[in-house]
Each structure stands twice: as structure tokens, then as C-alpha cells.
Amino acid sequence: MNIAIIGAGGWGTALSVLLHGKGHRVRLWAYVPAHVTEMQSKHENVHFLPGVPLPPDLEISNDMARVVQGAELVVMAVPSHTMRDTCRKLPPLAAPVLSVSKGIENETGKRMTEIIAEMLPHEPVAALSGPSHAEEVARGTPTAVVASSLHPELAGLVQRTFMTDRFRIYTGDDLVGVELGGALKNVIAIAAGITDGLGLGDNAKAALVTRGQAEMSRLGMAFGARQETFFGLSGMGDLMVTCFSKWSRNRGVGERLGRGETLDQILASMEMVAEGVRTAKSAVSLSQKTGIEVPITREVVAVLYQGKSPRQAMQDLMMRGAKPELPLLSGKK
Numbered sequence: 001m002n003i004a005i006i007g008a009g010g011w012g013t014a015l016s017v018l019l020h021g022k023g024h025r026v027r028l029w030a031y032v033p034a035h036v037t038e039m040q041s042k043h044e045n046v047h048f049l050p051g052v053p054l055p056p057d058l059e060i061s062n063d064m065a066r067v068v069q070g071a072e073l074v075v076m077a078v079p080s081h082t083m084r085d086t087c088r089k090l091p092p093l094a095a096p097v098l099s100v101s102k103g104i105e106n107e108t109g110k111r112m113t114e115i116i117a118e119m120l121p122h123e124p125v126a127a128l129s130g131p132s133h134a135e136e137v138a139r140g141t142p143t144a145v146v147a148s149s150l151h152p153e154l155a156g157l158v159q160r161t162f163m164t165d166r167f168r169i170y171t172g173d174d175l176v177g178v179e180l181g182g183a184l185k186n187v188i189a190i191a192a193g194i195t196d197g198l199g200l201g202d203n204a205k206a207a208l209v210t211r212g213q214a215e216m217s218r219l220g221m222a223f224g225a226r227q228e229t230f231f232g233l234s235g236m237g238d239l240m241v242t243c244f245s246k247w248s249r250n251r252g253v254g255e256r257l258g259r260g261e262t263l264d265q266i267l268a269s270m271e272m273v274a275e276g277v278r279t280a281k282s283a284v285s286l287s288q289k290t291g292i293e294v295p296i297t298r299e300v301v302a303v304l305y306q307g308k309s310p311r312q313a314m315q316d317l318m319m320r321g322a323k324p325e326l327p328l329l330s331g332k333k
Contacts, residue, residue, distance in 0.1 A: 001024050001025070001072045001073055001161060002024075002025045002027075002070050002071050002072045003019055003025065003026050003027070003073045003074075003075065003161070004026075004029065004067045004068045004071035004073070004074045004095075005019075005026060005027070005067075005075045006029045006067070006068075006074065006075065006077060006078060006086060007029065007030075007077035007078035007079075007086075008028050008029065008030035008031070008035060008036075008039065008048070008060065008077075009048045009077060009079070009134075009273070010045070010049045010134035010138075010272065011077050011100055011132075012028065012075070012077030012078075012100075013045045013048060013052070013134070013138070014049060014134035014135075014138035015075060015100065015162075016028045016054075017052065017054065017058075018137060018138070018164065018167055019161070019162065020055050021055075022162075022164060024161070026058060027059045027061060027068075027071070028059065028060045028067070029060075029062070029064055029067040029068075030060060030062055031062070031078075035047070036060050039054060039060050040060055043055075047271055048271070048272060052135075052138040052139065064089060068090065068091060068093060068095075071095045073095055073096055073097075073098060073157070073158075073161060074090075074093055074098070074123075075097075075098045075100060076097060076098065076099045076100065076112070076116065077100045077101060078101060079101065079103070079273045079275070080103020080105065080112060080183075080278070081103065081278055083099075083101060083103075083112055083115050087115065087116055087119035087120055088119060090119075090120065093120060093122075093123055096123055096124045096125070096151075096154050096157070097124070097125050097126075098126045098127070098147075098158055099116060099128070099179075100127075100129075102179075102183050102186065102275055103183050103275045103278065103279050104180075104279050106278055106281055106282050106285075109285055109286050109289070111175075111176070111179040111180065111183070112127065112179060113125040113126070113127050113175060124149065124150075124151045124154050125149065125154075126147055126149035126151070126154045126155055126158055127148050127175060127178050127179050127182070128145055128146070128147050128148075128158060128162070128169075129145060129178050129182035129234040129238060130143075130144060130145030130182075130233035130237055130238055131143070131145070131233060131237040131238045131240065131242075132145050132238075132241075133241065133245060133248070134247075135247050136247070137167065140166045141166065142168070143166065143167050143168070144167075144168040144169075144170065144233055144237075145168075145169060145233055146170045146171065146172050146178055146232065146233045146234050147159050147162070147169050147170070147172070148171070148172045148174060148175045148177075148178040148179075149173065149175060150173060150175055152171070152173065155172065155173070158171075159171050170233065172229070174225055174226050176220065176223055176224050177225030177226055177229030177230060177234070178229060178234040179234075180216070180219065180223065181216060181229060181232075181234040181235040181238060181239075182234055182238055183275070183279050183282075183283075184219065184220070184283055184297075185212075185235070185238050185239040185242050185243075186242060186250045186276030186279055187250075187276045187279055187280045187283055187300050188209065188213075188215070188216065188239060188242075188276075188296060188297075189239075189242040189243045189250035189251045189254065189276055190251070190253055190254035190257070190274075190277070190300050190304075191208055191212065191254060191300050192208055192212070192251055192254060193243075193250065193251035193252060193253060193254020193255040193256075193257070193258065194255070194258040194300075194303065194310045194313070194314065195314070196255045196258060197254065197255040197256060197259040197260075197310065198258040198311055198314065199258075200314065204314070208296065209243050211296060212239065212243075212296050213230060213236055216230055216239070217230040217235070218292050218293070218294075219283065219286060219287060219290070219292050219294060222286075222290040223286070223290070249270070249273070249274040250275065250276040250277075252274070253266055253270075253274045253276070254300075257303055257304075257310050263277070263304050263305075276300075277304060280300045280301045280304060281301060283297045284297055284298060295317060295320060296317065299313040299316060299317055
């Protein structure tokens with residue numbers, strides 16, 4: 001297939017390498033012209049995927065019209081806060097669009113495929129999500145993710161296009177659950193990183209991740225997602241890898257917060273995007289619309305934006321009112 005990948009961060013680059021290895025004709029769009037020149041000359045994405053050689057014949061360009069010309073599939077791999085503006089710059093397409101970005105728009109609370117559908121209303125959309133750090137996918141370590149779409153034929157197309165003996169694709173139709181799982185887990189990962197930075201141990205982190213999964217499920221179900229999705233690859237799978245991996249930028253942000261650094265100091269030293277920093281605000285806004293409790297997410301927002309001490313945030317979570325673990329089963333809400 002002719003495939004256009006919009007966004008030359010770590011994930012877009014890793015998928016370019018994977019798809020090129022399958023024999024697809026891949027064009028990769030990068031926002032910064034100097035980044036294009038560097039990748040072309042060094043055959044490596046030094047800034048976002050260092051140590052992974054790029055195929056010499058991988059076409060990399062800053063010309064968006066050139067990249068999408070003749071594309072049979074367009075993959076959106078840009079940071080979530082730039083998705084709307086990037087879609088606005090795209091020329092007319094005649095191909096389905098796949099989002100591999102994980103976030104929720106601050107201003108509207110919309111998921112990535114909702115933004116794409118709004119900006120490109122004539123093209124079917126899908127999302128790819130799951131436990132899939134770019135650093136490992138690019139190096140061929142075994143990975144499994146889920147392709148979700150309201151169009152079963154498009155989910156099947158993504159499955160056939162991407163699947164290899166090292167990159168396994170499942171299909172699904174719970175687009176809301178898959179996208180919310182991929183976005184909300186980044187917020188929980190910041191909290192998990194805070195437990196690392198505070199040195200609170202394995203018990204605390206395991207409890208936080210487990211309760212975070214419950215929080216994600218509650219909020220997702222309020223928007224029509226299925227609960228079982230949050231126990232799948234795009235829910236629990238992605239949550240585990242993001243909360244525990246050395247590659248996780250969101251967990252890393254939390255760890256540095258727990259050690260006493262400020263958010264401004266952390267972001268100033270980062271070239272890559274930690275999606276959970278912005279998504280935390282969106283998640284609280286969604287909870288306010290539905291009345292769903294998201295205590296971990298609220299404490300993350302308080303630490304990120306309201307100057308709250310990470311240690312105090314953890315203490316306040318521990319001292320919340322007593323309640324049953326499974327309120328729906330106990331008959332209480």
C-alpha cells in the first residue's frame with residue numbers, strides 16, 4: 001500500500017520502519033524542515049528514536065501535499081494538542097485515516113478520532129492503541145495492540161496492513177473505550193511515577209494502578225464505552241506498560257515531580273511530549289460533565305497546576321472516606 005504517516009516523533013518513525021519492513025511504500029511527514037534534513041542525512045531520528053537505523057529509501061518530507069498524494073491510508077501520529085491544526089492543513093484526502101495519538105482535546109473534551117471526523121468528515125476513521133512503546137516496536141520486540149473502528153472493514157484493513165510476526169493486531173469496535181483507555185492511562189502513569197519519586201514502594205504503586213484502572217473504567221462507561229475494553233490491551237495492557245516502563249515519559253514526569261522538581265523545570269528539559277500533562281485537565285472536565293469521581297486524576301491536576309505537594313496528594317488519597325471496593329456489586333454508588 002501507499003501509506004502516509006503524519007508526524008515524525010518516536011511513534012510515527014517506529015511505525016514507518018515497521019511498515020517499510022513489510023514492503024509498503026511509506027512517506028513520513030515531519031513538521032520541522034531541519035528535522036527532515038537531519039533524518040535524511042543520518043538515516044536516524046536522533047531526537048525521538050535514537051539508535052534505530054532508518055531505511056535509506058524511506059521518503060521523509062516537510063511537504064504535506066507530497067506525503068499524502070496517492071495515499072491509500074493516512075496515519076496521524078502527531079501530539080494530541082496539534083491534531084486539529086494538523087488536520088486543518090491537510091489537503092483533500094481520498095483515503096481512510098488512522099489515529100495513533102493518545103489524548104483528549106482540552107478545549108472540547110473530544111477524542112482524536114472525533115476531531116479527525118469533524119475536520120475530515122468524508123473519510124472513515126480508526127484508532128490504534130495498546131502497550132506499544134516506540135523504542136521496542138522499532139527494534140522488533142513482540143508487541144500486541146488493538147485496531148478499533150466503527151467500520152469493521154477498516155479495522156480489518158489496519159490489522160492486515162500492520163500485522164507481523166512481532167506486531168500482533170487485534171480488532172474491535174469500542175472506539176470510545178479504546179481511545180479513552182489510551183488517553184486516561186497517561187494521567188494514572190503520572191501518579192504512578194509520583195509514588196516512585198516519593199519512594200513509597202510496590203504496595204502503594206500496585207494499589208494506585210489498580211484504583212486508577214477502576215477510575216478509567218467508570219469515566220469511560222459514562223461516555224458509552226464497554227467495561228471489558230478497560231481490561232484489554234488498550235486499557236489494562238497500556239496502563240501497565242505506561243506505569244512501569246523505563247520508556248514511559250508520563251511515569252518519568254511523575255517520578256521527577258515526586259523528587260521535588262516543578263512541572264516547568266521538567267517540561268523545559270523534555271523534547272518529547274508527555275500527553276498525560278494536558279490530558280489530566282481534560283479528564284477532570286469530562287468527570288465534571290458526568291459527575292463521575294476521579295480522585296487520582298484530580299490529585300494529579302492539583303500537583304501539576306495548583307502547587308500541591310505530591311506527598312500531600314498521596315496522603316489525601318489514602319484518607320478519603322471509607323467505602324466498599326466494588327460499589328456496584330454492593331448495591332451502593
